[in-house]
Amino acid sequence: MPELPEVQTIVDDLNRADLVGRTVIAVKVRWAKTIATSSPDAFCKQVAGRTIVSIQRRAKLILFELDNNWVLAVHLRMTGRFQLERSNMSPTPHQHVIIRLDDGRSLRYNDTRKFGRFYLTDDKNNLLSNYGPEPLEKPFTVTVLARRLARYHRQIKPLLLDQRFVAGLGNIYADEALWTARIHPMRRSDSLSEKEIKALHSAIRKVLRQGVQYAGTTLGRGQSNFYSLGGTRGGNANHLKVFRRTNLPCPRCQTSISRIIVGQRSSHICGNCQILNARA
């Protein structure tokens, strides 16, 4: 659920909440598997006493830089959320990690499905080495995208979801980008024309920027939806063109949007705008 725009929204909210400069008083881990890099005990001891120096995003990771040059990286996977509450509040059932701060507040990690992971490392480069380019940053040019696409003979949608290829896209924004660029999700990456590559490059950036602009996509009312710090909902759902809009009209040509499976994942397409030609 949280893709680049959602993670960016959370990072922005964490920064607005004045967390940089706070010192950690104590840490409590209530679901051991959340801590991927060590035992919960070791993790708590290593983080206690540290001050947060910066909070940034890379790919779908939230990076808390600590004052000893270690980094706490958090991947929210499907249902991870951060909450900020007064330290005297008792933990709610899905709060798996509680980070008590020096100002009476606690940063709490909430994750109903428990897929999210914390990575504590002093080797940031190694942690990030397998991620592809940041799609909203300068080095991600049309040429770079074209070169990378030509390296593979894979279906374009699973490739876009592969974080080694490009960082930050998930199912929502991949579907939106492919619709915007009028490319069928099963097209082979090395079959795209120059024109299609340009369209895809611009579409990826457009849908992600729009996602950030509207503070992420929140689709329903349920627990397992995207909420930023403080339970804020994202406003991008109203601006989606195809995702979860099966049987509704394509905003471009009014054809009914269909849902197909590509690489085991649901894909939403306009069968008129996104054609799979014989050469693909």
Added chain:
DNA sequence: AAGAATGTTACATG
């Protein structure tokens, strides 16, 4: 009301 589906990713298997 049981069974299927769910926005992510790592790993295992052809």
Added chain:
DNA sequence: ACATGTAACATTCT
């Protein structure tokens, strides 16, 4: 190299 299957888990949808 690539596609496919499975598992991690809880909630929501059908």
